[in-house]
Amino acid sequence: MATFDEVKRALLISLFVSLFSLSLKIAAFVITDSTAALSDAAESVVHLFAVLFVVYGYYLSIKPADEDHHYGHERVEFLSVGAEGAIIIVAGLSILYHAFESMITGIEIVNMGAGIILLVAAALINLVLGSYVLRIGRKHDNMIAVSNGKHTLTDVWTSGGVVIALVIIHFTGWLFIDVIVSLLIAGYIMYEAYKLLSFSVKGLMDTRNPSADSALTRVLNEQLPDKAxxxxxxxxxxxxxxxxxxxxxxxxxxxxxxxxxxxxxxxERKLIDSLKTDAIITIHLEPDEAHDESHTILKGANKKKDLDEFA
Ligand SMILES: [Zn+2]
Ligand SMILES: [Zn+2]
Ligand SMILES: [Zn+2]
Incomplete structure (x- = not known):
């Protein structure tokens, strides 16, 4: 089977099976009213958005520049990642709200046996799914599938944590562990959201990419043409x-x-080879004469300047 088809099929399967395991987790929350089960479901929602955004971003990134988008379509990624981060923050806040609410009104967890069965089923489904997608991703060296598979496997750990909490409650009656586990998961997904939002803001602000910067300056300093x-x-x-x-x-x-x-x-060729990404390079060729002093990076042409002031 062609590489793209097999990876695409694995990601589609991942999407639908994730929806199914998410519905199991939501059912577990609804019947038990456990905050930890709610946070496990929220983590799955985060995961689903991550898959959607990654696939969408990949689809856009292979779309070439066109008449209306001279610089390609890749910058939309900053918007979609930012939106994903914002959604995750809301999910985290809803967990905190539910945790504090149950601390004030008293934690009450019901139907624990059924909840545990649903969560164990969801965890097993994600274990099989994650291993499958990870295997396909490694086979075709496809980063999207690899990270999707790994993320699905971490969902197994959060479900496992919630199941352990419910089992402890079942045997010891120590209800507060439900809040502890939910706060741990909420902290984890808020941290993920922070990383996404920071990626988004840095991208929108065109923040300097340090690894590209050092690769480019190294080539310019060491491999400049003799005639330059x-x-x-x-x-x-x-x-x-x-x-x-x-x-x-x-x-x-x-x-x-x-x-x-x-x-x-x-x-240009040497600069492109030094980078991990593709590159589009525009070089302004200048005669020595025009440059008694080199201009600083922020000094460009603006309308108030005379022609001989910029070089
Ligand atoms: Zn040229
Ligand atoms: Zn210059
Ligand atoms: Zn010039």
């Missing part, structure tokens, strides 16, 4: 799997345009 006299004004930003790069490359005044362009193209 220097470089400056490097700026770059990464969205999705593409890094957009621009900088100025300074040549002797007498070099002809073709030679300068050839040298710049070879340099």
């Amino acid at each position: 006299n220097g470089w400056h004004h490097l700026r770059h930003r990464t969205s999705g799997n593409t890094t957009w790069i621009e900088f100025h490359l300074v040549f002797d005044d007498e070099i002809n345009l073709k030679d300068a362009h050839d040298e710049a193209t070879i340099l």
Whole structure:
């Protein structure tokens, strides 16, 4: 079977089976009224959104630039990841609300046996599903499937934690452990949400990508073409799997345009090879003369400046 088809099928199976195990967890919460069971279900919702967003992001990232989107479609990822983070925060708050409510009104957990059976079933389903998706992902070296499989397997751990809590309550009657387990899970998913929101804000603000920055400056410092006299004004930003790069490359005044362009193209190739992402590079070729002093990175052309003020 073709790589893409098998991975796609595994992700589709993952989506539908996850929906099923989520409904088991929701049922477990509804019949037991355990806050820990609620947080386990919330964790699954987070997981479902993660799958949807990853598949959607992948679909968009392979969509090429078009007439209406000259820079491609990858930046939408920052929006969808940010929305996912916000949804997870709401899920975390609803767990906290339910936990405090049951602490005030008194924790009461009912139908424990049925709840445990439902959660064990959900955990077993996720164990089989996660191992299957992880195996397909490793086989085809597909990061989306690998991370989806791993995430499904962590869901097994949260369900396991809730089951253990319910069993402890069953034998000892120590109800407060329900709140403790739910707060632990809430803390974990809020931390996940924080990571997503920070990824989103950093992306929207075009925050410097440190690994791309050091790779690019290393190539520029060590492998500059012999005919080039220097470089400056490097700026770059990464969205999705593409890094957009621009900088100025300074040549002797007498070099002809073709030679300068050839040298710049070879340099472009080296820069692309140094990055983990794809890259789109725009190099501004400059004669030495134009640059008595190199400009700082934030000093660009603006309408109030005279032509000879920017180079
Ligand atoms: Zn310049
Ligand atoms: Zn060119
Ligand atoms: Zn210039």
